[in-house]
Amino acid sequence: MNITRTLNRTPALLSIGALALALAGCASQGDSRTHAVQMDASAVVSAASLGGQALSPAGWPQVEWWQAYGDPQLDALMRTALAGQPSIRVAEARFRQAQAASGVARSALFPQVGATARSTEQRFSENGPVSPALAGEVDSINEINVGLSYELDLWGKNRAALEASLDRAHAAEVDAQAARLALTSAVARTYLALDLAYAQRDIANATLKQREQLLALTSRRVQAHLDSQVELTQAEAALPATRQEILALTEVVTRLENQLALLSGQGPDMGRSIQRPHLGPLPAATIPSNLPAELIGRRPDVVAARWRVEAASGDITVAKAQFYPNISLNAFAGVQSVGLDDLMSIGSRILGIGPAISLPIFNGGRLRSALGVSQASYDIAVEQYNGTLVAAIHDVVEQLVVLRSLEQQVKEQEAALALSEKAWELASARYRHGLATYLQVLSSEGQVLAQRRLANALKSRQAEGRMNLDRALGGGALQNLTAPSAAHNTPSTNP
Numbered sequence: 121m122n123i124t125r126t127l128n129r130t131p132a133l134l135s136i137g138a139l140a141l142a143l144a145g146c147a148s149q150g151d152s153r154t155h156a157v158q159m160d161a162s163a164v165v166s167a168a169s170l171g172g173q174a175l176s177p178a179g180w181p182q183v184e185w186w187q188a189y190g191d192p193q194l195d196a197l198m199r200t201a202l203a204g205q206p207s208i209r210v211a212e213a214r215f216r217q218a219q220a221a222s223g224v225a226r227s228a229l230f231p232q233v234g235a236t237a238r239s240t241e242q243r244f245s246e247n248g249p250v251s252p253a254l255a256g257e258v259d260s261i262n263e264i265n266v267g268l269s270y271e272l273d274l275w276g277k278n279r280a281a282l283e284a285s286l287d288r289a290h291a292a293e294v295d296a297q298a299a300r301l302a303l304t305s306a307v308a309r310t311y312l313a314l315d316l317a318y319a320q321r322d323i324a325n326a327t328l329k330q331r332e333q334l335l336a337l338t339s340r341r342v343q344a345h346l347d348s349q350v351e352l353t354q355a356e357a358a359l360p361a362t363r364q365e366i367l368a369l370t371e372v373v374t375r376l377e378n379q380l381a382l383l384s385g386q387g388p389d390m391g392r393s394i395q396r397p398h399l400g401p402l403p404a405a406t407i408p409s410n411l412p413a414e415l416i417g418r419r420p421d422v423v424a425a426r427w428r429v430e431a432a433s434g435d436i437t438v439a440k441a442q443f444y445p446n447i448s449l450n451a452f453a454g455v456q457s458v459g460l461d462d463l464m465s466i467g468s469r470i471l472g473i474g475p476a477i478s479l480p481i482f483n484g485g486r487l488r489s490a491l492g493v494s495q496a497s498y499d500i501a502v503e504q505y506n507g508t509l510v511a512a513i514h515d516v517v518e519q520l521v522v523l524r525s526l527e528q529q530v531k532e533q534e535a536a537l538a539l540s541e542k543a544w545e546l547a548s549a550r551y552r553h554g555l556a557t558y559l560q561v562l563s564s565e566g567q568v569l570a571q572r573r574l575a576n577a578l579k580s581r582q583a584e585g586r587m588n589l590d591r592a593l594g595g596g597a598l599q600n601l602t603a604p605s606a607a608h609n610t611p612s613t614n615p
Contacts, residue, residue, distance in 0.1 A: 149443055152492045154436070156502035158429060161416045164513050180408050180418060181590040186308050188590075189583070190400025194311050197384060197394075201307050202300060204385030211292075211299035218292035222285035228278040231270040238263045239460075254458065262463050265454025265470060272448060277441030284434030290604070291427035298420035301595040307383050308587045314376040315397040316580035321369040323572050327565075328362045334561065335359065337552065346554055354562070402586050405523055408593070411516065419512050419594035425505035426604045432498040439494040442487050445479040512592070519589040526582050533578055537571040544568045 182188075186198055202208060239262045246256040273279060335355040341347040377391035384390060408414065416422050451473040457463040480487060544564040550556035590596075 149440060149488065149491055152488065152495055154495045154498050154502075156499035156506075158502050159506040159509055161413050161509060161513075164510060180414075181593050181596040183596040185590040185595050186304060186587075188402060188586075189308070191311075191398050193395060193397065194308070194399075197307055197311065197380060198304055200386065201303055201384040205303055205383065206385055208296070208299055208303060211296040215289065215292040215296045218285075218289035222282065222289045225278070225282040225285040228271065229273065229282065231268055233266065233268050235266045236263070259459050261456075261458055262460055263454060263456040263470075264463070265452050265456075267450070267452040269448055269450045269476075271446065274447060275441040275444045277438050280434045280437035280441065284431040284438065287427045287431035287434060287604070291424045291431065294420050294424040294427060298424060301420055301591060303383065304595065305587065305591045307380065309584060310376055310379050310383060311397055312399075312580050312584050312587065314373065314380070314394075315399055315583075316576055317369055317372045317376060318396050319576040319580075320573060321366060321373065323569065323576065324362060324366045324369055327569055328359065328366065330565070331355070331358045331362055334548075341554075351557075358562070399583065402583060405520075405586055405589055407516075407520065411593075415512055415516070415594070416509060419592075422505070422508050422512050423604070425501070425508045429498070429501045429505050430604050432494070432501040435494045436491070436498055439487075439491040442490065443480065445477055448476050450474060450476050515592040516589070519585060519592050522585045523582070523589065526578060526585055530578050530582065533571065533574055537568075537575055540564070540567040540571045 184195075184198070186194055239260055241258070241260045243258045244250045244254040244256065248255070271278065335352075335358075338347055338352050338355040342349065342352045374391070377394045378388050379391075380394055381388055381391035416426065453469075453471045455463055455468040456470050457465070457468040462468055544561075544567070547556050547561045547564040551561045
């Protein structure tokens with residue numbers, strides 16, 4: 121191709137481009153728009169619900185928040201779970217997938233260069249538009265060329281697509297953090313249940329020992345004709361029930377150990393190596409003084425929802441840009457010949473350069489529908505974010521309500537346990553001296569057992585409540601991640 125001729129045609133092509141731009145001004149996007157409004161965290165009224173709780177700027181959980189429990193075995197289980205759980209590796213793979221997708225979107229911003237080589241053996245028509253020397257001959261057509269194309273992206277379509285892809289990659293990264301938080305919370309919750317099962321089994325073992333002693337005492341009283349066979353039978357019947365309870369609690373311990381092995385991504389034998397938990401006293405729970413404003417930048421599910429709103433906004437920009445002309449520059453250079461003998465000669469060279477312009481004119485409403493889909497997707501993302509934000513703040517408040525209630529319950533339960541133990545001691549002493557019946561001893565013993573079980577359950581609930589509060593506050597998962605800007609504008613009508 122004569123390059124001079126191509127260049128001479130450039131003004132005509134530019135005129136076509138100007139016409140395309142003029143037609144673009146007439147492109148109608150219809151009256152579709154977004155409807156959702158992104159909620160501001162400060163608008164979620166929660167001051168009264170959070171009132172009365174100790175506030176601290178350092179109240180946010182640390183990344184390894186479970187270390188507050190002071191149990192080295194729990195720390196080791198967390199490390200094993202984070203390294204071995206397949207669900208975590210799936211979330212990380214999805215993040216890598218999103219990163220790679222953003223690389224695909226980024227490539228559209230740069231010139232594309234490709235090379236082709238073709239060789240076609242054919243018979244030339246005797247009546248076709250070919251040289252008489254080739255008419256009826258069989259020969260090959262050979263071509264080697266390098267082509268370049270570059271889309272000008274005047275309307276920001278490719279840039280918006282890249283930004284939306286990067287936002288989705290950020291969301292996938294935060295999803296991976298959310299998966300870690302969910303896993304570590306499940307491990308901690310199961311570990312606390314294991315600690316409670318051990319404590320309840322201790323009570324059952326202590327009860328068995330007491331009942332064996334009471335059986336021996338009852339047997340002596342029967343021999344001394346102070347009690348009848350009825351009391352002896354009652355004392356004997358209490359032992360199998362207690363042993364059954366111990367066996368049931370042992371089963372619970374084994375199942376919880378197996379569940380910890382499952383959460384760690386390990387085989388059942390790993391559960392057999394888990395020892396009894398040794399949890400230390402938990403520090404008092406505090407609430408960050410800048411809650412709820414900073415919760416939107418710390419809790420993984422909220423942050424991921426915000427990134428998806430940003431991505432949906434970019435998709436709207438891409439959809440709007442489809443209404444406008446697509447302008448690109450194309451060029452190629454190479455060689456072409458009939459037969460291989462002259463392929464590399466200077467006369468076989470080919471060369472071309474020029475713009476390419478495409479403009480949608482009639483597409484049956486496809487572009488408007490695509491824009492409507494993007495706008496509806498944005499509304500969905502915004503409302504999902506709003507729902508996630510409200511649920512997150514309610515989650516924090518709910519955990520505070522639980523912890524406040526448990527604090528009062530523990531005080532009342534401690535008093536009840538002390539009184540029930542005193543009553544049982546008095547009943548046992550009176551029974552030994554023949555001043556009380558065996559039924560009175562059983563009744564007082566039942567109250568003590570119930571209060572001891574309740575004490576262990578409340579202690580476990582307090583530890584779980586503290587764990588749930590750390591989870592509700594984000595578990596420190598996002599301290600090293602970048603959250604999107606808190607201010608987000610509704611997509612404008614311009615591309």
